[in-house]
Amino acid sequence: MIKTATITVRPGNSHDCEYVATALVRAYQKQLPKLDEAKLKKAIMCALQPKHVCIAENEGKVVGVLASTQGDTRALKLDRGELIKWFGIFRGPALYKKLVRIFEKQLCNKDTISLIDFVQGESDKVCHELVEYVLAQAYGEAYLAVVPDTDARIIRILKNCKFYEVSREDKYMKSQKRMNQYIYLRRDM
Numbered sequence: 001m002i003k004t005a006t007i008t009v010r011p012g013n014s015h016d017c018e019y020v021a022t023a024l025v026r027a028y029q030k031q032l033p034k035l036d037e038a039k040l041k042k043a044i045m046c047a048l049q050p051k052h053v054c055i056a057e058n059e060g061k062v063v064g065v066l067a068s069t070q071g072d073t074r075a076l077k078l079d080r081g082e083l084i085k086w087f088g089i090f091r092g093p094a095l096y097k098k099l100v101r102i103f104e105k106q107l108c109n110k111d112t113i114s115l116i117d118f119v120q121g122e123s124d125k126v127c128h129e130l131v132e133y134v135l136a137q138a139y140g141e142a143y144l145a146v147v148p149d150t151d152a153r154i155i156r157i158l159k160n161c162k163f164y165e166v167s168r169e170d171k172y173m174k175s176q177k178r179m180n181q182y183i184y185l186r187r188d189m
Contacts, residue, residue, distance in 0.1 A: 007063070007126060009133040012053030019062050020053055021045045023120045028102060035087075035095070043086045047076045054133055056126045064121030066130035076103045119145075119154055127157045135161065135187070145185045155183060163187040
């Protein structure tokens with residue numbers, strides 16, 4: 001655990017799944033329009049791997065979350081059958097493809113690069129503490145963060161944590177996703 005002022009950062013556990021699922025649904029609402037949020041939250045709770053999540057607390061209240069990938073293990077282990085169960089035989093597979101595109105970014109070298117999948121916090125300080133906590137774990141040679149260009153706050157926080165821009169990837173059907181590019185940020189350890 002890391003304590004800074006009143007912010008405590010700790011590894012996630014099974015009791016945090018509901019908060020993490022709610023944060024993910026809110027964060028990706030723009031990219032996944034017209035879905036029942038309660039069903040999506042339940043499907044994400046089933047796919048969540050809490051040991052790859054870090055939680056920031058302030059006086060016992062959860063104020064931030066960070067999900068990361070280390071090696072072959074991801075923070076979300078998506079199951080097509082589970083999504084079909086919650087969204088039906090037509091919408092389930094389509095939603096599965098969208099979620100795989102969002103959460104399962106391909107890594108060029110899984111053994112040496114870790115991926116920061118998702119960062120959300122009530123303040124910049126909370127997000128910064130979460131990123132520093134994950135970087136202190138130091139798995140592999142580098143960390144990679146893939147962030148939509150519309151999320152300027154997280155890009156700024158990661159750049160303050162000594163991440164640098166590696167590349168940009170244009171997105172297909174930009175108007176529907178309400179974003180233009182994914183920005184790849186990297187920090188060498």
